[in-house]
Amino acid sequence: MFEPTYTAALSRLNTFTPQAGRDYANKRNYDDVAHVSALSPYIRHRIITEKDVLQATLARHSPQAAEKFIQEVYWRTYWKGWLEMRPGVWAMYRADLQAALNRVQTESGLRHEWEAACKGETGIDCFDHWAKQLTETGYLHNHARMWFASIWIFTLRLPWTLGADFFMRHLLDGDPASNTLSWRWVGGLQTIGKTYLARPDNIIKYTEGRFRPKGLATFAAALEGTPHPDRGPLPVSGEIDSNVRTGLLITEEDLSPGWLLQQFRSRATATLLATPHRSPLAMNDKVNKFTHGALTDCVNRYAEQLGTVTDVTPETLDAWAKTHDLDQIVTSYLPIGPTRDALKNVKLVEVIRPYDAAAWPHATHGFFRFKEKIPGLLGKMQNKAA
Numbered sequence: 001m002f003e004p005t006y007t008a009a010l011s012r013l014n015t016f017t018p019q020a021g022r023d024y025a026n027k028r029n030y031d032d033v034a035h036v037s038a039l040s041p042y043i044r045h046r047i048i049t050e051k052d053v054l055q056a057t058l059a060r061h062s063p064q065a066a067e068k069f070i071q072e073v074y075w076r077t078y079w080k081g082w083l084e085m086r087p088g089v090w091a092m093y094r095a096d097l098q099a100a101l102n103r104v105q106t107e108s109g110l111r112h113e114w115e116a117a118c119k120g121e122t123g124i125d126c127f128d129h130w131a132k133q134l135t136e137t138g139y140l141h142n143h144a145r146m147w148f149a150s151i152w153i154f155t156l157r158l159p160w161t162l163g164a165d166f167f168m169r170h171l172l173d174g175d176p177a178s179n180t181l182s183w184r185w186v187g188g189l190q191t192i193g194k195t196y197l198a199r200p201d202n203i204i205k206y207t208e209g210r211f212r213p214k215g216l217a218t219f220a221a222a223l224e225g226t227p228h229p230d231r232g233p234l235p236v237s238g239e240i241d242s243n244v245r246t247g248l249l250i251t252e253e254d255l256s257p258g259w260l261l262q263q264f265r266s267r268a269t270a271t272l273l274a275t276p277h278r279s280p281l282a283m284n285d286k287v288n289k290f291t292h293g294a295l296t297d298c299v300n301r302y303a304e305q306l307g308t309v310t311d312v313t314p315e316t317l318d319a320w321a322k323t324h325d326l327d328q329i330v331t332s333y334l335p336i337g338p339t340r341d342a343l344k345n346v347k348l349v350e351v352i353r354p355y356d357a358a359a360w361p362h363a364t365h366g367f368f369r370f371k372e373k374i375p376g377l378l379g380k381m382q383n384k385a386a
């Protein structure tokens with residue numbers, strides 16, 4: 001269903017764009033991929049960027065007509081900015097997940113229920129269907145993700161971190177900010193006291209009667225958790241020194257390095273995948289293949305500007321830089337998440353895209369406040385290179 005190439009991303013964008021106006025606003029909540037873009041695996045890895053998607057949308061629709069779709073694209077941006085200012089939430093998720101996985105090792109009842117949920121063997125037919133759809137295709141509609149997370153937390157009463165990890169292992173678009181914070185939102189940890197309850201009438205309506213679940217939780221009491229850490233400063237973009245020997249690092253966080261290559265000449269390029277670090281457990285091989293294929297496609301697209309290309313690991317990156325006699329390694333900013341964690345001991349010049357730099361400072365509170373800035377952000381975006 002998802003070919004990991006720029007050509008496939010562009011083709012999907014072109015096919016979807018005519019629908020990004022009223023059709024999307026009216027039908028996007030139906031659990032049917034025909035009414036949404038299915039662009040997330042591409043945008044997540046910046047095979048095409050948020051800016052590409054927004055510009056294509058605005059070339060076809062007015063900002064008013066495509067308001068809903070534009071807002072959805074900005075949800076990703078908002079979540080990323082929010083997490084950048086509270087990196088402790090990601091660290092807490094990873095620690096709580098490890099604790100939940102330890103419980104799975106020692107508590108056979110929990111292990112049994114967790115395995116049944118992951119295999120789609122709970123007896124709740126819609127939930128079982130989505131579990132299988134996710135593991136088989138690497139994609140779920142947004143509404144299905146919300147219902148699934150809600151049933152996981154409030155009906156099956158499983159630890160939310162295990163559910164978030166299940167998504168991270170199988171989603172082609174598995175994203176530390178969107179995934180962690182959406183699961184927290186469903187469980188009532190993100191917007192304090194506000195939970196999301198999956199209701200049978202809503203599922204019947206938006207699956208057009210395919211599912212009529214019985215026995216779902218009728219009440220969703222917010223989970224208890226540590227309060228949000230205080231908001232910290234945003235990261236500052238690195239400055240490229242154009243007088244020294246420079247290499248480029250490409251990671252799965254940004255597979256459109258053209259905007260960086262306009263700023264310096266790369267003597268050599270290193271490529272690094274941190275996909276296996278998305279979970280302490282084994283990743284679905286479809287996810288590994290998707291990021292690997294997308295990285296190969298990126299290298300082929302930019303081959304003439306990259307110099308010698310070498311696959312590296314966090315452990316071999318320094319040695320690679322020495323071999324090529326580099327003074328600096330430039331990369332697109334690594335957002336909070338597994339790639340950043342894996343490279344925490346390596347000195348890099350991380351450059352933040354102007355799109356992110358303009359939007360992230362507004363992710364201070366809830367999305368409601370953020371979305372008021374969207375018209376201004378769209379205006380700024382048109383004048384910036386990336």
Ligand SMILES: Cc1cc2nc3c(=O)[nH]c(=O)nc-3n(C[C@H](O)[C@H](O)[C@H](O)COP(=O)(O)OP(=O)(O)OC[C@H]3O[C@@H](n4cnc5c(N)ncnc54)[C@H](O)[C@@H]3O)c2cc1C
Nearest residue numbers: 036037038039040072073076142145173174175178179182
């Ligand atoms: C529990 C849960 C977990 C999620 N985990 C992830 C994840 O790991 N990775 C991920 O990319 N998205 C995640 N989402 C957000 C959202 O479900 C997906 O981005 C969306 O379903 C992707 O499908 P699409 O491209 O067809 O979306 P469309 O409806 O076509 O939307 C267009 C684009 O807008 C962005 N977008 C839309 N809705 C959201 C949203 N709620 N939050 C953030 N961005 C959004 C995506 O980039 C998407 O490609 C999660 C949502 C929930 C409720």
